[in-house]
Amino acid sequence: MASDRDPFVIVGGGIAGVTCAEQLASQFPSEEVYLLTASPLVKTVTNFKQVSKTLEEFNVEEQPSSVLEGKYPNLKVIQSTVKLLQVKQHLVQTENGQTFHYKKLCLCSGARPKLLTQDNPHVLGIRDTDSAQEFQKRLSKAKRIVVVGNGGIALELVYEIEGCEVIWAIKDKAIGNTFFDAGAAQFLIPSLEPDKKDRSLPCKRARYTTDKTGAGQSGVSGELGSALGPDWHEGVELRGAEKSSSRTHMEYECEVEKIYTQQDFFMSDLNKENSKLGMWPVYVQLTNGMAYGCDFIVSATGVVPNTDPFLCGNNFELAADHGLKVDDHMRTSEQDVYAAGEVCTIGWEPSPLWQQMRLWTQARQMGWYAARCMAAEVLEESIDLDFCFELFSHITKFFNYKVVLLGKFNAQGLGQDHELLVRCTKGREYVKVVLSGGRMLGAVLIGDSDLEETFENLILNQMDLSRYGEELLNPNIDIEDYFD
Numbered sequence: 278m279a280s281d282r283d284p285f286v287i288v289g290g291g292i293a294g295v296t297c298a299e300q301l302a303s304q305f306p307s308e309e310v311y312l313l314t315a316s317p318l319v320k321t322v323t324n325f326k327q328v329s330k331t332l333e334e335f336n337v338e339e340q341p342s343s344v345l346e347g348k349y350p351n352l353k354v355i356q357s358t359v360k361l362l363q364v365k366q367h368l369v370q371t372e373n374g375q376t377f378h379y380k381k382l383c384l385c386s387g388a389r390p391k392l393l394t395q396d397n398p399h400v401l402g403i404r405d406t407d408s409a410q411e412f413q414k415r416l417s418k419a420k421r422i423v424v425v426g427n428g429g430i431a432l433e434l435v436y437e438i439e440g441c442e443v444i445w446a447i448k449d450k451a452i453g454n455t456f457f458d459a460g461a462a463q464f465l466i467p468s469l470e471p472d473k474k475d476r477s478l479p480c481k482r483a484r485y486t487t488d489k490t491g492a493g494q495s496g497v498s499g500e501l502g503s504a505l506g507p508d509w510h511e512g513v514e515l516r517g518a519e520k521s522s523s524r525t526h527m528e529y530e531c532e533v534e535k536i537y538t539q540q541d542f543f544m545s546d547l548n549k550e551n552s553k554l555g556m557w558p559v560y561v562q563l564t565n566g567m568a569y570g571c572d573f574i575v576s577a578t579g580v581v582p583n584t585d586p587f588l589c590g591n592n593f594e595l596a597a598d599h600g601l602k603v604d605d606h607m608r609t610s611e612q613d614v615y616a617a618g619e620v621c622t623i624g625w626e627p628s629p630l631w632q633q634m635r636l637w638t639q640a641r642q643m644g645w646y647a648a649r650c651m652a653a654e655v656l657e658e659s660i661d662l663d664f665c666f667e668l669f670s671h672i673t674k675f676f677n678y679k680v681v682l683l684g685k686f687n688a689q690g691l692g693q694d695h696e697l698l699v700r701c702t703k704g705r706e707y708v709k710v711v712l713s714g715g716r717m718l719g720a721v722l723i724g725d726s727d728l729e730e731t732f733e734n735l736i737l738n739q740m741d742l743s744r745y746g747e748e749l750l751n752p753n754i755d756i757e758d759y760f761d
């Protein structure tokens with residue numbers, strides 16, 4: 278059983294785990310905190326800046342664990358993969374046989390790509406430094422690739438890749454379904470034309486710095502590295518084998534029906550029907566009847582939480598997406614075991630303006646809040662759900678435009694009960710607000726609209742905006758003065 282003298286133990290050296298460990302180490306300087314992680318480098322948050330009430334910006338640096346240990350003398354980083362958890366004994370065991378008893382444990386083991394198929398060498402996922410390097414190596418020899426998926430990674434790849442034809446297969450009618458509606462997609466599409474890809478425009482956003490010393494890769498096994506983050510492709514040449522710039526061809530409203538190896542393809546009916554497909558290492562048949570040969574396939578089809586090592590012999594409640602279900606104090610269903618970041622799924626009724634998305638900011642917020650909840654329980658204090666879970670907010674960059682998403686930015690869960698106001702200037706900005714009952718519930722801001730703080734306030738204070746009508750988005754009105 279646990280004793281008060283046992284340490285706090287955190288599993289995972291990504292943003293969630295490191296933030297949690299740092300918070301505990303600084304709050305309990307005379308207690309031991311152990312961070313067990315599969316990756317040799319840890320991710321630390323630097324230059325944290327609260328941009329507005331909920332929007333935040335920070336840089337992330339991949340650092341050797343000694344830097345973290347130097348900052349917190351009571352924090353010990355153990356580089357080893359956790360293989361076993363026995364919650365009744367309050368004990369974790371690592372792959373090299375070390376065991377650790379804990380007083381409180383926080384699982385921050387992230388997620389892994391949910392690939393179209395696990396065992397096909399022609400299907401790649403992008404997650405950590407290792408997989409990004411493998412992708413880069415394969416791309417440098419490629420003339421055509423197929424990208425499947427319509428979320429964050431696919432959006433970044435189709436824009437960044439040069440010198441290689443990209444076939445982009447998506448399930449939806451418009452690009453970027455996890456972030457945008459069809460209107461925003463329409464605004465962004467012209468940026469994919471080869472001559473419109475302007476990477477020289479400065480676009481301020483969080484920076485991601487990898488360890489340049491070559492001190493090690495993110496993941497020992499190639500599977501368990503920490504997730505890459507914003508700007509992971511900066512300084513990484515995403516160039517294919519062709520001299521000309523890239524061409525992106527869209528295949529809408531389709532999924533992958535079947536993947537053929539070269540050998541299988543030549544024996545298949547598909548080859549007989551599509552004899553002009555040419556010679557490629559792999560072939561993809563889509564559900565819309567189209568088929569393509571390509572050098573390899575990128576499966577940018579989401580993630581699945583890394584829970585496997587913790588489940589055997591324990592009784593964790595899992596969510597539908599296989600995340601560890603946590604309550605509003607980040608507690609799992611097992612005693613003294615907390616979880617934060619991509620491995621967990623919230624089990625509380627969220628604020629009407631917030632939803633979980635597996636993002637950098639939420640990993641940091643959850644790691645920090647989980648540490649405060651663990652501390653509160655040890656100190657027998659009460660703690661309220663943190664304000665950061667009040668309003669969803671995300672700043673990022675797509676197609677070199679600054680993108681800010683607030684609240685129910687895609688009218689998620691609102692059904693027909695909402696109206697949209699849109700302002701769009703081709704090539705410059707796309708502004709959309711979601712209103713319900715005259716109140717603003719969400720917004721999408723693409724480009725430099727500078728409206729984020731004002732809209733954040735309007736969403737948070739739920740002011741009745743009915744009488745302003747379309748004036749809300751009138752570009753000739755300085756909206757900040759309007760609501761002062």
Ligand SMILES: Cc1cc2nc3c(=O)[nH]c(=O)nc-3n(C[C@H](O)[C@H](O)[C@H](O)COP(=O)(O)OP(=O)(O)OC[C@H]3O[C@@H](n4cnc5c(N)ncnc54)[C@H](O)[C@@H]3O)c2cc1C
Binds near residue numbers: 359502618
């Ligand atoms: C290519 C890419 C681009 C992205 N871009 C953005 C972006 O622009 N903006 C954004 O907000 N988000 C972005 N994300 C998502 C963001 O990076 C993640 O949401 C966030 O980093 C998750 O943090 P985490 O700490 O929960 O998990 P991870 O960063 O995955 O950390 C998990 C840690 O657990 C360790 N681990 C796993 N299993 C074990 C085990 N059994 N024992 C010990 N240690 C273990 C791993 O080694 C790792 O250190 C991107 C993700 C990818 C893949």
Ligand SMILES: NC(=O)C1=CN([C@@H]2O[C@H](COP(=O)(O)OP(=O)(O)OC[C@H]3O[C@@H](n4cnc5c(N)ncnc54)[C@H](OP(=O)(O)O)[C@@H]3O)[C@@H](O)[C@H]2O)C=CC1
Binds near residue numbers: 427429448532636674
């Ligand atoms: N700038 C940013 O903020 C970025 C954030 N990220 C984050 O990193 C994580 C991983 O990114 P990513 O892999 O793009 O995941 P996302 O969850 O963002 O997107 C996955 C996409 O794949 C689609 N999909 C799922 N299964 C299939 C399938 N079998 N066939 C075809 N399409 C499928 C999903 O559709 P559906 O939704 O309908 O299931 C969705 O469009 C995400 O949490 C993402 O938010 C990544 C890059 C950039």
